[in-house]
Amino acid sequence: MGLVSPAAGRPGEAGEEKLGYTDPEGRSVERRVEFGPDHPPVPGRLFRVRDVRDLEDGSTFVQKRLGALDARRRAGAEAGLETEIRVLLRLARTFGPHDHPRELARIAGHDFDGVEPFLLLESVPCPPAEDVVGKLLTEEQDAFRRALFRTVRHLETAGVVHGDLTPTSVRWQREQRRLYVADFDHAALAGEPRSSLGTALWAAPGPLRGPGPADPRDDLWSAAQVAYHVTIGRPVRQGMVPAGVESQGLLYDLFQGVFEVDPQRRPGAAELLRRLAEPDPYVQGHAQYDPLAEGRRGYEAALQRKRRRMPVQGQPPPSGTGPETPPTVHLPPPGGIPPKPANPPVPEPRPGRFRLFGKNQPS
């Protein structure tokens, strides 16, 4: 009360302002709100964060907005904010209003076209996990690990790569044993090119090496680092297996294969949950209704129709009816090396990768 940011719209009554935004359903909303003071700035974060209280129904939100930034940093901050809105909306659409995991930040509204773009999050009072590094009791440590890998599983299911799981973005509320993951500004959809590198200390070797497609198993690496650091209290090493993990019998078993450099060789989050004897929230997969699937089929059908009606050079041969590629004959090489099998074993489809909204994720 009273600490109204001068940049925030037109004040109505004292301490009371109108805030217009778009809710996750796409509707325009205008509410009477009052703003709290700016949170203390976090080093490395470009956003200004403050609490917002809706005066009409009393609910509280957290508003992340771009502060006064010079043009160079503003471009990056805008991209981060846009990414966060985009990914959080994707999560909101994927899980719907009722099944949204409580571990994941939940968007309440956004306004990206205004003078000061902002994002409204539902307020969850959780301090960052770095506050409790090395302080958790054994039982609490176990709950933390379970919650963390369950969250990674949720993200994997939604086809979202957080990209910056750190003791800061992972929050832990000791009393309720509630884990909460925020700060999606380095996130990407799985398979997309990674937008930016999160905090380097916690990043997997792939993102550290350079650009490439976002992989959910990079989150697994970071989550394991965070779990190790927060529960054991020992420091981690950038891009490497944490020192001393082999002496931690329980964690050593749990993290078997997690710190592989090649993400394909890491176990999935579902496997981690199995090792933790934690029920997988998506054992049967998470079948989703894809409103775009029918349109995609229509596209393929229309394209086939066009190819039939007017063949042009460069079009792919019609599937099924066209000239079959002749079967390759495998002659034994002169060196006596046994030939490779004609059909290499198809790798098992990894659990948890579903076609959600958007593109087919290239593997």
Add this chain to the structure above:
Amino acid sequence: MLHQIVYRWDPDGLVGRRGIVPVATSLGRDELFGWHSRTRLAEAVTMDYGDPACPASSVCLLDTPLGVALVRRAFTADARRQRLNNSAHVLVGPRDSIAPFDAIAWGSLDASAPGALDPDRVPAGYGLRPLADERLAEAFELAAGGLHERARRLGDPLEVFTAAVLRRPRARVALLPASAEDGTALLWGLQHLLTALLPGPWTFSTFEIDDTAPDPKGAPRFVTLPRTPAAGPGTRVRVDLTGRDEPFDTHRELARRMVKHYVGEGWAGFHRLLNTPTEVHTLPEANRVAEIRSRLDALGVRQETRTRRATTGVRAEPPEAGTREMPRVPPRTAPAAAPPAAAAATGPIDPNRPEVRCPYCLDLIRWNENDLYERDDRLRYERVDLSTVTDPVKRYDRMRATFMRCPNPAGDEDREHYLPTNYLIHEPPLVIGLIGDGLSGKTHLLAAMIAEIDAGGLRPYGVTHLPVDPEQHLDYLRNRVDPLRRGTMLATTVNHQGNLVEFADALLLRTAGRTRPIAFFDVSGEDLARGGREMQFLAAADAFVFVVDPVVAVDLPELRRLTGDGEDPFGAYRGDRTFAAVMDRLPREAELLAQPVAVAVTKSDLIRFEPPVDAWLGSHPPRPGRVDPARMDAESRDVYSFLYAHDAVAWLSPFEEFRRCTMHFVSATGARDRDGRFPGGIRPRRVLEPVVSILAMCDMLDQAGVERVGV
């Protein structure tokens, strides 16, 4: 392989006689004696030695019982030592081993000819090596261009000469008066003109003073005389190249037209006359003359129209001067009654330039150097004559800002229109039309595209750009791009009101050694929907960008607040009226339309968080500067499914009707306007994707896999 003999003055020589005798050869002794004594070779070498008209160099092709001999004579008169000298380099070979074309070319090159020897310095003896046949072919390559140019400058004598040969095809002809150089060029032109009509070998000499000498064989032989000989005509037809006593008959008429075409249209045009649709020399011999004549008739009709329009359009119209607006063109200084051959000889229309379809009148035109204009700052066109500007640097600089008045050969367009020189002298332009209803965002999209191209957005693809018309481009940047960059909304495109529809901007794109203009047309949706003759540029367009406005096409809560109140709620189900109007207008040669097309969903920033737009709008290609057909296919599929899922199937008609089509989510401004301004500035997103796709589909990108784009 051709043997060589060198003749020069020698007290002894290889034949043991004093005089102009063989001194060096690649032949054996017996063969040399045979050539020297049993043919007219010696006579041909020494012929007219000492005549005052004797040129420094002359060429002679001889047909002898032993074979064919090509003689290049060099004549030197040393005044100080009071000595005349005549030497010769002779190539001999079996019959038909030396073609007249090669002989003329080799002889005309003098000492620079491949394999040429200096006859005065060759060491005597039998040590010469034979000359490879390729040397003559090389000589042809070297000399052909220059000889062709020289022949084209000799329009009048060539006409007389050609007429004489047509009149008596098998005759031996003496040309007079003519110098050896002219003779060479005339024979070259004659060979061009008559190969198709009169097959068979012939021989020639570019310098003789007497034409009474008997020719050994019946083949036609052409000799060039500097003056009329005293003796009677003998067996030869004498042709007076001044044309004084030559009759005007049908042969002369045909010769005149052929020569005019040869001189005026350049090699490619002449080649076309002879070889399209069929090659004349493949027809029966009796039909060839008639065929050439009918082809010239067909060409003549077009030519006449062009010249008539050019003269009526350019010369002042004094009777109507009061009723019409001031003639914008000063009267042509050249007299109208200039001899046609002389006028044509300057060759203003270069047939090597491409035929370009004028986007205004749809006629096919060619750049004409004699019809250039410059635009002054009041946008009036002033005629300029650049024929005197020969310095290439200066010429290039002047040329880039010139225009050509479209001759409109069909004569159906009354309004004068001008096309930039850059538009006409490169590869045929790529005309791109932006199609979409009013307020769909065409203008913003185009301004954003041009801004991105201007900022070098195509360079990663190996494409650089230059303006076609520098002033117009600057104008476009000033009036469209700069305001948009500053965050101002652009005004809607006004209706053309019966004016000529001009392209909004045009750029020269250079890629992999090719240069091609690319012109963008942006007209109001109202005009597009109404059609009319003004929209005939659509027929000339090579590609289209169909602009889908999601505010109209898609029913989403976040878009609903943007639609106006008075809009037809059912319009969306019918799709864009301009799409249908354009597609109905295009000529259909196959089941589907063949023009490459890109569909751009504009204003995608308004739906940027909507799947699948969210996956595309902020995305960057994994490999910048590489066209990825699979990625374009994936995006097209997502656009299709997005429009499909939101009941905007009618907007997919371009995809259904055009064979090659890609679809894209783009945003010209990256943000929604607030009261006509973009407060956060503009951030164009993916606006070059449609351009890149069209360039790929038009084979303008030098990359592998472009043929798979949009199929």
